[in-house]
Amino acid sequence: xxxxxxxxxxxxxxxxxxxxxxxxxxxxxxxxxxxxxxxxxxxxxxxxxxxxxxxxxxxxxxxxxxxxxxxxxxxxxxxxxxxxxxxxxxxxxxxxxxxxxxxxxxxxxxxxxxxxxxxxxxxxxxxxxxxxxxxxxxxxxxxxxxxxxxxxxxxxxxxxxxxxxxxxxxxxxxxxxxxxxxxxxxxxxxxxxxxxxxxxxxxxxxxxxxxxx
Numbered sequence: 402x403x404x405x406x407x408x409x410x411x412x413x414x415x416x417x418x419x420x421x422x423x424x425x426x427x428x429x430x431x432x433x434x435x436x437x438x439x440x441x442x443x444x445x446x447x448x449x450x451x452x453x454x455x456x457x458x459x460x461x462x463x464x465x466x467x468x469x470x471x472x473x474x475x476x477x478x479x480x481x482x483x484x485x486x487x488x489x490x491x492x493x494x495x496x497x498x499x500x501x502x503x504x505x506x507x508x509x510x511x512x513x514x515x516x517x518x519x520x521x522x523x524x525x526x527x528x529x530x531x532x533x534x535x536x537x538x539x540x541x542x543x544x545x546x547x548x549x550x551x552x553x554x555x556x557x558x559x560x561x562x563x564x565x566x567x568x569x570x571x572x573x574x575x576x577x578x579x580x581x582x583x584x585x586x587x588x589x590x591x592x593x594x595x596x597x598x599x600x601x602x603x604x605x606x607x608x609x610x611x612x613x614x
Contacts, residue, residue, distance in 0.1 A: 421560060426525050426544040433559035434525070434546065435518055441582035443510045448585075450510040454503055462502055469495025521566065521579065529564055541567040542576070547583070560584040 426434070443450045457463055469491050476488025521528040529544035547561035564580035 420549070421547050422550050422557075423545055423547055426529070426531055426546050426562070428526060430546050430548070430557075430559050430562075431525065434562055435522065437559060437562065437582055437584060438517060438522065438580075439511075439514050440585065442514055443507070445585040448510075450507055453506050453510075457502060457506060463499060466495045466499035466502075469498070517580075521564070525564075529566065544580070560586070 440448070442448055445451070473488040473490070473492025473495060476484050477492065479485055479488070525531065525544050526533065529542045531544060542565050544564040545562065546559050547563075548557040548559050550557045561583035562580060563578070565576050566579040567576035569577045569579075
């Protein structure tokens with residue numbers, strides 16, 4: 402394999418509200434990337450977790466909970482003390498079941514983020530074979546961020562990222578788009594497309610080198 406694979410270019414993409422720069426991940430981006438993972442999957446208004454909770458509202462177990470609460474409340478107003486107690490237990494139990502299902506759903510997404518931070522995102526530089534210097538070889542994988550850089554280039558706001566992993570498949574000409582998230586505050590600005598286009602440029606050369614190694 403050639404030890405001097407071409408380095409990923411830095412791509413400046415003009416966008417309303419500030420230019421978004423597509424560049425290779427740097428260690429200083431780690432905290433923002435991890436926070437963006439949780440925002441994008443768990444707590445953002447358009448996150449998969451929120452979508453799952455929304456869908457859960459009409460699922461069978463939720464409908465059973467609604468029915469249990471209604472039946473329980475209808476019994477609470479009865480004259481018979483035993484019936485009132487049974488109704489209270491039924492209503493509270495049904496409400497608890499509904500709450501439990503939603504908490505379990507949230508926990509699944511939180512645990513997914515925790516696992517990501519313990520696996521490939523624990524050390525992004527190593528996991529995605531990012532060169533630590535301009536002279537180091539670029540591996541077939543890569544992790545790019547979309548960032549709004551400060552004028553002095555000392556700080557940046559990471560608004561999205563994309564990670565390619567080529568180690569999941571023994572075929573060197575194929576890989577997996579393992580991570581891709583764009584901040585909720587910066588969506589519908591074609592940042593994901595720009596990240597893919599900017600991040601994809603070095604890949605054909607890298608794959609060609611690996612394929613002929």
